Amino acid sequence: MFLKEVVLQNFRGYKNQHRIQIDQLTAFIGKNDAGKSSIFDALAVFFDHPLGKIDASDICVHAGVSGELRIGCVFTDFPGSITIDASSVTSLSDEYLLNVDGALEIHKIYEFSDGTLKKPKVFAIANHPTASGFDGLLSKKNAELKKSGETANIDAGVDKRSNAALRKAIWGSAADLKLGHSEIQLDKEDAKAVWEQLSNYLPEYALFRADRPSTDEDSEVQDPLKVAIKQAIEEVQTELDAVKEKVKARTLDVANRTITKLADFDENLSSQLNPNFKSDPKWDGLFKLSLTGDDDIPINKRGSGVRRLVLFSFFRAEAERLREEHKKGNIIYAVEEPETAQHPGNQRKVIEALQAIAEADGCQVMLTTHVPALASLLPIDSIRYVCSHEQNGRDVRIADDDVIRTVVADLGIIPDKRAKVLVCVEGPHDLQFLRRISGLFRAEDDTVIDMFADPRVALVVLGGSTLKEWVNQHYLKNVGLPEVHIYDRDELKNGKYKYQDDKDAVNARRDGSIGFLTAKREMENYLHIDAISEALHPVIGVNFTFALSDDCDVETEIKTQLSGQGKIQRRSIKHWLNEDAASRMTIGRLKERIGYDEIKGWFTEIANRVV
Structure with missing residues (x-):
């Protein structure tokens, strides 16, 4: 199941009810103590994560002496059918357990009075029958349903042993069910059985907190190592x-x-x-397994940044193991402050890794940060700005023009005063491609600028579909630095390429900025077919034979040739292309693809702006 929305009410700083939109990649940005971590902790409670502890101190201080604390989740991609028992197969739609938008919305509700938190109850928030005699059927036992069926004169052919069949027939006999907003408690009769089945489909929730010692004795490290031994x-x-x-x-x-x-x-x-x-x-x-370096130095004696990187890797491995063992379809990585104790170069790599994870099938990534360097690397549509609010305690705002201006004003966008030029690209895959190709040029000529290590170069990911906002609104103008924009050309439509106007707008600024459209469709079109085959053949056992042209959609060509036969492990095809295949490129292959002079020109223009 895919998490689309989080609902919080009277949880810590979140007074009243808040509905927080979640995407494949969601970044919560805000100042310290804005309420970012509270969202992660609430999800830990909902998903029964070991770190998800809740008590009376989690009740919002402005909630009053009595009321209720809610933690809810809204899901899509839920199972099409639910097996309650051997004789009852039903669906969420047949049971009227979906909300008005056709999504599955589950709330865990904790009633409280005089500072005491009661045991939670689980409810489905549903567009459910409210007509007299047709409501509350999910809480009725078989004998009660049979009586309701007799009253409704249901067909004699209905299997009266099956509660699901009885409910369906009873509801089907109504002239008007008067569907309306209802809270269906999921701890009674068949409703409980439905929830027990649904629990098996919930995503695996993997929480990586910022405030931890990060040694190789931590349970997050020892658990996967113990599994390896087992x-x-x-x-x-x-x-x-x-x-x-x-x-x-x-x-x-x-x-x-x-x-x-x-x-x-x-x-x-x-x-x-x-x-x-x-x-x-x-x-x-x-057996006890530990990690040591080349000089037999244990991990707990290494720097905090190294320890955290290793721990983060173990965390990912353990989370994937849990998903496999529990046979869960989805996994949610919730990572607090991935920048903690990391060099700026590693911060960028961690963010790029998280973005790649978010593109893999069945994976969602949520992260928190208050560091401008990371904010500038994230797609705009992934950003949620968390701030205080007079009436509701907290506010979580989806990125729009005003939000981006606020983020830029509150956090800044360039963390390093040594920066002389901004390099703006569409997405993280473009950065991965450029990182590897720049290595080829530097191996040939060490005077070529290393845009990924040179502090005079600041990298900004503009977020693809929202790139136009960055260009039109010129969000970065207050930084006062020239910009180098490199966009994929994409397809020609109505006589223009997708970002042609945006490129022209950058070139018209007269502030030293320059914009490029790739001569080929996308970065992947600069790859050589041999590099693609070398990267993917060990994984899927296929050599690619399609004609790699300047205009073809490389990802679609690969999917077409695979025709469902090959399995890319937990990574998108674009990830494989821009990392593994790009790593197998050579200067000779780049020249054969007629990309050498063009790409070197990009690096030259970047270098011209750092002097």
């Missing part, structure tokens, strides 16, 4: 069983001979003794 033991279990039997035989022989010798001293005592193994050996308890 899996390794399972693979050699046959050999271990053989060792166990040999040890048993050897020790039993020694024990029996000892008892025989004991009989020489006390035959009565020796007759009472029998050799016996109390338990089988715990193989996994014999």
Whole structure:
């Protein structure tokens, strides 16, 4: 299931009811103590995460002495059918358990009075029958449903053993169900069975907090390492069983001979003794895995930034394992302040990695930050600005012109005063491509600017579909730096390319800025077919033979040739192309694709603006 919205009411700073929109990638930006982490903690409570603890101190201080605290989630991509028992297969729509928008909305409600928080109840917020005699059917037992069915004169052919069939027939007999906003409690009769089934489809929620020690003794590190040991033991279990039997035989022989010798001293005592193994050996308890560097320096003795990067990697591995073991369709990565203890170069890599994860099937990423460098790397439509609000305690605003201006004003957009030029691209994949191709040029000529390491260059991801807003509103003009914009040309429509006007607008500024459209359709069109095959063949076992032209849609061509036969593991095809395939490019291959002079020209224009 895909999380589309979070609902908070009277939870910490969130007074009244707040509905927070969630996308594939969602970035909560705001000042310290704005309420960003509270959203993550509320989700931890909803998904029963081990870190999700709730008590009376979580009640909003402005909520009054009695009321209710709500934590809700709205989902799409829910299962088409639900099996309540062997004889009852139904659907959420048949049970009228979807909200007015056709989505699944679940609230956990905690009533409170005099500062005491009651046990939560689970409700579906639904567009449900309210007509007299046709409401409340989900809470009725089979005998009650049969009586309601007799009253409604339902067809005699209905399977009266099935509650779902009875409800459907009863509702079907109504002239007007008077559907309306209802809260259906999911802890009674078949409603409880529906919730138990739905719980199996909830996304796996993986929370990575900012305030933690980050050592290799942390449970987040030890758990995946223990799993690795367990899996390794399972693979050699046959050999271990053989060792166990040999040890048993050897020790039993020694024990029996000892008892025989004991009989020489006390035959009565020796007759009472029998050799016996109390338990089988715990193989996994014999091994403890730790991480050390080349000089055998343990991870907990390394710098905090290194420890956090390693821990973040373990966290990702453990989250993916949980999804596989629980057979959950989706996973939500919630990462607080990924910039913590990281060099600016690593901050950028972490954000690019999170953006790539968000593009993989079944993955959503949420992050919090108050660092302008990260804000500038995020697509605009992913941004949620969190701030205080007089009446509601907190406000979470979706990015629009006003929000972006506020973010730029509150956080700034350029963190490093050494910056001399802004390099603006559409998305993170463009950065990945340029990172790898720039390495080719620098290997050939070390005077080529290293735009990813040079502090005079600041990188800004404009967010694709919202790029026009950045250009038209010129959000970055107050920074006072020239800009180099590089956009994909894309397709020709109505005599113009997608960003042609935006490129022309940048070039018309007369402030030293310059805009480019790629001569080819997209960055991927500069790749060589051999580099693509070398990158993807080990994964999917296919050599690509399509004609890689300047105008083709490379991703679509790959999908067409695969025709559903190959499986790209947890990563989008664009991710593979702009990282793995781009890493296999050479100067010769780039020249063969007739991209050498054009791309080198981009780097030259960037270098001209840092002097």
